[in-house]
Amino acid sequence: MRLLLVEDNVPLADELVASLGRHGYATDWLADGRDADYQGSSEPYDLIVLDLGLPGKPGLEVLRDWRARGLTTPVLVLTARASWAERIEGLKAGADDYLTKPFHPEELLLRIQALLRRAHGLANQPLLRAGGLELDEGRQSCRKNGEEIALTAGEFRLLRYFMLHPGQLLSKTHLAEHLYDGETERDSNVIEVHINRLRGKLGRELIETRRGQGYRFGGQP
Amino acid sequence: MKSIQRSLALGLVAVLLVVALLLVQSSLWLFEAGLKRSLEADLREEAEGLLVAVVNGPDGVQLDTQRLSPRYQRAFSGHYFQIQLPGRTWRSRSLWDATPQWPQTPGLASELLDGPQQQRLLSYRAQYRRDGQPIVISVAQDYTPVLDSFARVRLSGLGLVGVALLVFLLVQRYAMALALRPLERARQQIAQLQQGQRQQLDSQAPLELQPLVEQINHLLTHTEDTLQRSRHALGNLGHALKTPLAVLGSLTQREELAAYPELQAGLQEQLAQIQQRVSRELGRARLAGEVLPGAHFDCDAELPALFETLAMIHRQDLDLRWQAPPGCRLPRDREDMLELLGNLLDNACKWARSKVVLTIERADGGYRLCVEDDGPGIPPAQREKVLARGARLDESAQGHGLGLGIVSDILAAWHGEWKLDDSPLGGLRVTIRLPAGR
Numbered sequence: 001m002r003l004l005l006v007e008d009n010v011p012l013a014d015e016l017v018a019s020l021g022r023h024g025y026a027t028d029w030l031a032d033g034r035d036a037d038y039q040g041s042s043e044p045y046d047l048i049v050l051d052l053g054l055p056g057k058p059g060l061e062v063l064r065d066w067r068a069r070g071l072t073t074p075v076l077v078l079t080a081r082a083s084w085a086e087r088i089e090g091l092k093a094g095a096d097d098y099l100t101k102p103f104h105p106e107e108l109l110l111r112i113q114a115l116l117r118r119a120h121g122l123a124n125q126p127l128l129r130a131g132g133l134e135l136d137e138g139r140q141s142c143r144k145n146g147e148e149i150a151l152t153a154g155e156f157r158l159l160r161y162f163m164l165h166p167g168q169l170l171s172k173t174h175l176a177e178h179l180y181d182g183e184t185e186r187d188s189n190v191i192e193v194h195i196n197r198l199r200g201k202l203g204r205e206l207i208e209t210r211r212g213q214g215y216r217f218g219g220q221p
Numbered sequence: 222m223k224s225i226q227r228s229l230a231l232g233l234v235a236v237l238l239v240v241a242l243l244l245v246q247s248s249l250w251l252f253e254a255g256l257k258r259s260l261e262a263d264l265r266e267e268a269e270g271l272l273v274a275v276v277n278g279p280d281g282v283q284l285d286t287q288r289l290s291p292r293y294q295r296a297f298s299g300h301y302f303q304i305q306l307p308g309r310t311w312r313s314r315s316l317w318d319a320t321p322q323w324p325q326t327p328g329l330a331s332e333l334l335d336g337p338q339q340q341r342l343l344s345y346r347a348q349y350r351r352d353g354q355p356i357v358i359s360v361a362q363d364y365t366p367v368l369d370s371f372a373r374v375r376l377s378g379l380g381l382v383g384v385a386l387l388v389f390l391l392v393q394r395y396a397m398a399l400a401l402r403p404l405e406r407a408r409q410q411i412a413q414l415q416q417g418q419r420q421q422l423d424s425q426a427p428l429e430l431q432p433l434v435e436q437i438n439h440l441l442t443h444t445e446d447t448l449q450r451s452r453h454a455l456g457n458l459g460h461a462l463k464t465p466l467a468v469l470g471s472l473t474q475r476e477e478l479a480a481y482p483e484l485q486a487g488l489q490e491q492l493a494q495i496q497q498r499v500s501r502e503l504g505r506a507r508l509a510g511e512v513l514p515g516a517h518f519d520c521d522a523e524l525p526a527l528f529e530t531l532a533m534i535h536r537q538d539l540d541l542r543w544q545a546p547p548g549c550r551l552p553r554d555r556e557d558m559l560e561l562l563g564n565l566l567d568n569a570c571k572w573a574r575s576k577v578v579l580t581i582e583r584a585d586g587g588y589r590l591c592v593e594d595d596g597p598g599i600p601p602a603q604r605e606k607v608l609a610r611g612a613r614l615d616e617s618a619q620g621h622g623l624g625l626g627i628v629s630d631i632l633a634a635w636h637g638e639w640k641l642d643d644s645p646l647g648g649l650r651v652t653i654r655l656p657a658g659r
Binding site: 085091098104 | 456457459460461462463464465466467468469470471472474492496500503504507526527529530533534555556559560562563564
C-alpha cells in the first residue's frame with residue numbers, strides 16, 4: 001500500500017512515516033500544499049493523509065482541486081480544526097474521513113485500514129479475508145485453514161495488496177509502484193522473490209502468473 | 222411601554238381641549254358683555270320714559286298710567302319697575318305680589334335679581350331730581366331667555382369642539398402613521414433580525430433614521446467579522462497546540478519508553494488531560510452564544526450535510542433520520558447549532574444498535590430538539606452524573622467520548638435546558654428546550 005502524507009509539522013511527520021512504515025505502508029511525505037496538489041494526482045497512491053493547515057496552499061483547496069480533476073483516491077483529513085462546521089466543510093470538499101489532532105497513532109492506523117477496505121468495497125472486519133486466507137494486519141500474520149503462518153514485512157505488504165485486490169490482474173510495475181515509496185529503488189526481482197516465498201508458504205495455486213501480463217491472486221477467474 | 226403615537230395624541234388632545242374651551246367661554250363672555258351694554262341703554266330709556274310718566278297732577282305728584290307701556294300692566298310680563306319718591310312708592314302691576322331685591326346703587330346691577338316665577342332679572346337704577354325731590358326709578362327685565370340661549374350656545378359649542386377633536390385625532394393618527402412608517406418598518410426589520418430571517422437592516426431609511434440604521438448594520442458586520450476572526454485565530458491556536466500534542470502522543474508510543482511502563486502511563490495521562498482541557502476551552506471560546514442577532518440555522522440546508530458526515534464517520538448500516546417542520550429556521554448561530562447537534566448525534570451513533578432519530582419541533586413558544594437512539598441507554602441513576610459531568614469541567618471523566626461538555630456550554634449560553642430519559646426506540650433520548658426569543 002502506498003500512502004501520501006501531507007503534513008507540515010516535521011516531528012509529527014517523522015513519527016507518522018516511521019509508524020506507518022512499521023505497519024507495512026510505503027509512505028511519501030510532502031510538507032507544502034502546492035507540491036501535494038501536483039504529486040497527489042500524478043502518483044498512483046492508494047490513500048492520502050492530508051493535513052489542512054499547510055503552507056503554500058490550504059489543504060481544503062488542495063482537496064477540492066484534486067476532486068475537481070477527478071482524483072478518486074480516498075483522502076483522510078488530519079486536522080486540529082475539530083468543530084463540526086469544519087468537519088462538514090472538509091467532507092463537502094471531498095474528504096472520506098476526518099481525524100482530529102491530537103490522536104492516538106493506533107487510531108490513525110485503524111482509520112487508514114478501514115478506509116482502504118471501504119475503498120475496495122470490503123466490510124470492516126477485524127481480519128482481512130480473501131482467497132481462503134485471513135490476514136491480521138495488527139500482528140502482520142496470516143492464517144490458512146486455522147494454521148498460523150508467519151510473514152516477513154515484505155511478504156506481508158505484498159499479500160495485503162493482493163488480498164485487497166482479489167481476482168485482479170496486477171503487473172509487476174503496478175505492484176512496484178504501490179508497494180514502494182518514491183525514494184526506494186524499484187527492483188522487480190524483489191517482487192518475484194517475495195511472490196515465490198508466498199507461494200512456498202501458502203501454496204502454489206494461490207498466485208497465478210500470466211506471462212507478459214502479471215499476477216493474479218485468488219481462485220476466481 | 223411608551224408609544225410616540227400615543228403621547229403625541231395625548232398632548233394634542235389636551236392642548237386642543239383647553240384652547241377650545243377657552244375660546245367658547247371667552248367668546249360667550251364678550252358677547253354677554255356687549256349684550257348687557259345694549260340692554261343697559263334700553264333700560265335707561267325705559268327709566269327716562271317712566272320719569273316722563275311721573276307728572277304733577279292736581280293732587281300733587283302722580284303716575285300717568287296712560288303713558289305706561291302695556292307690558293307693565295300684564296302680570297309677570299318680564300318688564301317691571303319701581304318708582305320711589307320721598308313718602309310714596311309705585312310698583313308696576315306686572316310684578317303682582319313679587320318683591321324683588323331692587324339694587325341699591327345706580328346704574329346696571331352687577332348681580333341678577335330673583336324675580337317672580339323663577340325669572341332672573343337684569344335691573345337698572347336711575348336717580349333723578351325734580352322740583353327738589355329725589356326720584357329713584359328702578360327698572361328690570363327678564364334675563365332668563367338670554368341665559369337659556371347662552372346655555373344652548375355653550376352646549377352646541379362644546380359639541381362642535383368634541384366633533385372637531387375627534388376629526389383632529391383621526392387626521393393626526395393618519396398623519397402620524399404616515400410619518401412613522403419608516404420607524405415601523407425598522408421595527409419589523411429588527412424583529413426579523415431577531416428571528417434570524419435577515420442579516421442586515423434595509424439601508425433605504427429616511428434621513429433621520431439613516432445614521433441609526435447604518436450604525437446597527439455596521440455593528441452587525443463588525444460583530445460577525447470579530448466572531449469570524451476570533452474563530453479563525455482559535456483554529457490557528459488549536460492547530461499550533463494540537464500538532465505538538467499529537468507528536469508527544471506518538472512519542473510516548475515509542476518502544477524505548479515501553480521499557481518504563483509507569484513513565485509512559487504518566488506521560489500519556491497528563492497528555493490526555495492537557496488535550497481534553499485544550500479541546501474543551503477552545504470549543505467553549507468558539508461559541509457565538511447570543512452575540513449575533515441575525516444568526517440562524519437553516520435546517521433544510523444544514524441537516525443533510527451533517528447527516529452525510531455522520532453516515533460517513535459511523536457504521537454504514539446505521540439508519541439515520543431527521544424530522545423538522547418545512548422551512549424551519551432556528552434563531553441560533555449556525556456553527557453553535559452544528560456543534561450541539563453534531564456532538565449529540567455523534568454520541569447517539571456511537572451507542573445506537575441500528576437507528577438514530579433527530580426531531581425538531583416548535584413547542585411552548587420555543588423549540589424542542591430530540592435526539593434518540595436504540596442503544597443500551599443510560600440507567601436513571603447515572604443520568605444526573607452525565608449532565609453534571611457536562612456542566613463541571615473538573616470532573617469530566619476522560620475517554621467516554623460523550624462530548625457532552627460542549628453541549629452543556631452551548632445550552633448555558635443559549636439559556637436552554639436539557640434532560641435525559643428513555644426513548645421509545647429503546648435507548649437514550651436527549652431532549653433540549655430552547656427559548657425562542659433572545
